[in-house]
Each structure stands twice: as C-alpha cells, then as structure tokens.
Amino acid sequence: xxxxxxxxxxxxxxxxxxxxxxxxxxxxxxxxxxxxxxxxxxxxxxxxxxxxxxxxxxxxxxxxxxxxxxxxxxxxxxxxxxxxxxxxxxxxxxxxxxxxxxxxxxxxxxxxxxxxxxxxxxxxxxxxxxxxxxxxxxxxxxxxxxxxxxxxxxxxxxxxxxxxxxxxxxxxxxxxxxxxxxxxxxxxxxxxxxxxxxxxxxxxxxxxxxxxxxxxxxxxxxxxxxxxxxxxxxxxxxxxxxxxxxxxxxxxxxxxxxxxxxxxxxxxxxxxxxxxxxxx
Numbered sequence: 055x056x057x058x059x060x061x062x063x064x065x066x067x068x069x070x071x072x073x074x075x076x077x078x079x080x081x082x083x084x085x086x087x088x089x090x091x092x093x094x095x096x097x098x099x100x101x102x103x104x105x106x107x108x109x110x111x112x113x114x115x116x117x118x119x120x121x122x123x124x125x126x127x128x129x130x131x132x133x134x135x136x137x138x139x140x141x142x143x144x145x146x147x148x149x150x151x152x153x154x155x156x157x158x159x160x161x162x163x164x165x166x167x168x169x170x171x172x173x174x175x176x177x178x179x180x181x182x183x184x185x186x187x188x189x190x191x192x193x194x195x196x197x198x199x200x201x202x203x204x205x206x207x208x209x210x211x212x213x214x215x216x217x218x219x220x221x222x223x224x225x226x227x228x229x230x231x232x233x234x235x236x237x238x239x240x241x242x243x244x245x246x247x248x249x250x251x252x253x254x255x256x257x258x259x260x261x262x263x264x265x266x267x268x269x270x271x272x273x274x275x276x277x278x279x280x281x282x283x284x285x286x287x288x289x290x291x292x293x294x295x296x297x298x299x300x301x302x303x304x305x306x307x308x309x310x311x312x313x314x315x316x317x318x319x320x321x322x323x324x325x326x327x328x329x330x331x332x333x334x
Contacts, residue, residue: 066282068235069256072243072294073301075231076256078224083253085217085224092210099203106196113189120178120185127171127178134164134171239285246292256294258301267291 063071141161148154232240247255250266257265259279264271269290271279279286280297287294298304 063234063236064282065284066300068239068285069282069294069296069300071231071234072239072256073258073296075228075235075243076247076254078227078231079247080253081224082221082228085221088217089210089213092206092213096203096206096210099199099206103196103199103203106192106199110189110192110196113185113192117182117185117189120182124175124178124182127175131168131171134167137164138168243294246287246294250291250293254293256296257288258296258298258303260298264288264291264293264295266293271295 138161141157141164145154145157145161148157235243243255247253252266254266259265259271259276260268262271262273262276263269267288267290269288271288275286278284279295280299282297282300285294
C-alpha cells in the first residue's frame with residue numbers, strides 16, 4: 055500500500071496526528087522530568103573537573119619551570135665557584151697591581167653571582183612549596199568532585215534505566231508521526247512547542263478557554279475549532295487549538311449537570327404549586 059502524502063491529509067487528520075505527537079512528546083518530557091536537575095548537576099561536575107584538571111596541569115608546569123630554574127642556578131653556582139677557585143690560584147702568580155685588581159674584581163663579581171643565584175634558588179623553592187600546596191588542594195578537590203560525579207552518574211543511570219525502554223518507544227512513535235505531517239506544519243508546531251513554557255504546542259479547549267494560557271475563547275472561534283476546516287491558533291499564546299472530542303478527551307461537567315437538575319426541580323415545584331392553586 056502506497057504511503058499517504060502528508061499534504062493530502064485533511065485538517066482533521068492533521069490535528070489528530072499533531073495531538074497524538076504532542077501526547078507522545080509530553081510523555082517523553084515527563085520521563086526526562088524524573089531526572090530532575092541530575093543531568094545539569096552531572097554536566098556542572100564534569101565542567102568543574104575539567105577546569106580543575108587544566109588548573110592542575112598549569113600548576114605542575116609552573117613547578118617544573120621553577121625546578122628547572124633551581125637546577126640552572128645551581129649549575130651557575132658551580133661554574134662561578136670554579137671561576138673563583140681559578141682566579142684565586144692566579145692571584146698567587148700576579149706580576150703587577152693591575153692584574154691583581156682585575157682578578158680581585160672578578161672574584162668579587164663571581165661571589166656576588168653566587169649570592170644572587172642562592173637568593174634566586176630560595177625564591178624558586180619558596181614558590182615551589184606554594185605551588186605544591188596549591189596542587190595538593192586542587193588534587194583533593196578534583197578527587198571529591200570525581201566521587202560526587204560517580205554518585206550522580208549512578209543515580210542518573212538508575213533513573214534512565216527505568217525509563218529508557220518506554221522513552222525509546224515514545225521516540226519511535228514521534229518519529230513515525232512526524233513522517234505523516236507536512237514539513238511546514240511540523241516546523242511551526244516545533245517552534246510553538248519550543249517557545250511554550252510547558253512544552254505544549256497543541257491544546258484542546260477547556261471550559262471555553264485555551265488549554266495552554268487559559269484565556270477565554272469567543273463562541274464563534276470555538277465553533278470554527280469544532281468545524282475542523284482550518285488550523286486555528288490561540289490569539290494570546292499562539293498554540294494550535296483542537297476540539298476536545300477530536301483529541302479524544304472527555305470533559306466532565308458535574309457542576310453544569312447539578313445546576314440543570316436544580317432548575318428542573320424548581321420548575322417542577324413551581325408547576326405543582328400552580329396546579330394546586332388552579333384546583334383550589
């Protein structure tokens with residue numbers, strides 16, 4: 055049997071298909087609502103762990119740089135000490151004051167270099183200690199976040215496991231129904247649903263009002279909705295409107311029935327009183 059073209063569907067069929075899809079989508083929304091804030095909490099924890107990992111990598115790079123600087127300065131100290139020893143030996147062989155003064159200045163300069171290198175090493179070691187403390191704090195934080203993430207993921211997996219089969223079934227139904235709706239109408243419905251706070255893109259009339267925003271609908275417009283001759287949207291919220299009967303919804307009206315019954319009783323009593331007066 056050839057598949058029916060979505061554009062060949064009557065307005066009534068389009069509305070029924072849309073409402074069936076809305077029901078399936080609402081079911082999916084309900085399943086997702088059971089997860090609560092867990093998906094967001096999991097995402098936040100993953101982002102935080104990623105941020106902490108980046109920070110730890112940076113701290114470790116800083117520590118490595120300071121350690122390299124310490125090694126470099128220690129090497130410079132060794133070279134300076136070797137120079138001092140060499141110059142001191144040369145002092146014993148000087149022949150004039152000029153050579154003596156030159157060697158003395160070199161020894162003094164190398165001694166100052168050694169002192170400066172020792173100062174730089176102390177500063178670098180102090181920074182390494184600070185960075186290591188910072189590293190330990192961040193490592194402890196990331197471990198805590200990883201533990202929290204594992205707990206949250208387990209909770210989320212348990213909830214998703216309970217609802218996955220039914221949600222997959224609803225998704226398959228939505229996909230099948232989407233194929234029956236013309237692309238332009240489907241795009242409009244999705245846009246309306248996206249903008250709607252409760253995710254309802256099509257609603258039925260309830261107590262002479264829109265089932266989405268609950269604004270009153272004029273009698274003539276209600277009649278047009280019941281006629282199913284064209285797609286009608288709420289002039290207040292923009293949702294597509296459907297007749298409850300077409301949507302397969304039975305609306306109870308106990309209050310109205312009770313009121314009608316009271317009126318009937320009053321009329322019966324009044325008639326009885328009138329008949330009694332006439333007989334007299």
